[in-house]
Structures are given as structure tokens and as C-alpha cells.
Amino acid sequence: MPPKLYYLPVVLAIVLTGVVGFQLGRAAPPSEGDVIERWAAEYVAWAGADAKATDCFAMPGGGEVWIVITCVPKAPQQTITYAVMRDGNLAQPGKMSIKSDA
Template sequence: MTRWLPFGALVLATGVIAFVAGWQVRGVTETDVIERYAARYLAEAGEGARRTDCLAVPGEGRVWIEVHCKGFIYHASRSGRLVFTSRPEGPQA
């Protein structure tokens, strides 16, 4: 009986961690992600930037949403965390 106790504790701990992670992801909506990165864009772009400069499109792979804001692209995961940022280059002269 006691030899199964560590295994049972490991299974219980894994279940609790999975539950908490799922609970946190469940609360993140598309709107939350768009608002977060639109606010970040306003802080980074400075003068003349507006919240309406941003729009979102579905991502691919581990990227859930791409938020495009006039030259800035924020790639967010399902948990709302930033995967990476890109700035597309303009036309080559």
C-alpha cells in the first residue's frame, strides 16, 4: 500500500497543475489579447498612434492571434503571452 503513495501523489499533483493551467487559459479571450497588444503598440509607437490602427487575424501553429498595428505585428499564444514581435520591412528602393 505505501509503495503506491508516491505514485498517487505524483498523479494528484499533475492533475492539479493541469487544472490550474486550463483555468488560466480559459479566462483569456480574443478581446483581451487584442486590447493588451493595442495598448503596447500605443506605448511603443508614441505620438500619432491610435488604438484603431490595430486589427487581429488568426495565427498559425503555436500562434493563436496576430495583432497587426501599422508596422508592428504581435504574435500571441493561446494563453495570451507574446510569442514574438515582427516589423515587416517596407518596399525596397
């Protein structure tokens, strides 16, 4: 066997390690902060000019719900709640809980 082929297993192991590391890094779930920021931004886009991301707070969920994000504007006519799963998506897509005091 030529001497260059002795390095082939080492090169293949390095390449395989790189591919596996890349796949694991890509599949990592979002952090709590990332999820809260994302849904707070959704709230601001939905609620309009007076809304701020600081109107939102998060609490632990239960079951399939990982985090419950509640956004309350300064004049709380409407409160919006997002039930978010571990992957960062809504537990029930298309459904947000909007409570109105009117």
C-alpha cells in the same frame, strides 16, 4: 454521532466546490478581445503620440500562434506585428516583426 456532524459532509462539499470553482475561474485563458486590447495598448505605448489602438487588426494564427495582431499607423513607415499564443503572451518573447518601408 452528534446531529451537527450530519451536516459536515454537505459543508465540506460546498467548500470544495467553491475552491474548485475559484481555481477554474482564475485559470481561464484571456478572450480574443482582451488579448487584442492588451497588444494594441502595447503598440500605442511603443509608437508614441500619433498611434491609436484602432491602427491594429487581428487575424487567426496557425500552429502555436493563436492570433496575429498587426498595427499599421496612418503613415505606414513601420508596421508592427505581434504573434500571440493562447495564453496571451508573445509566441517568441522579445521578438516583434517590424517592417519598414524606408
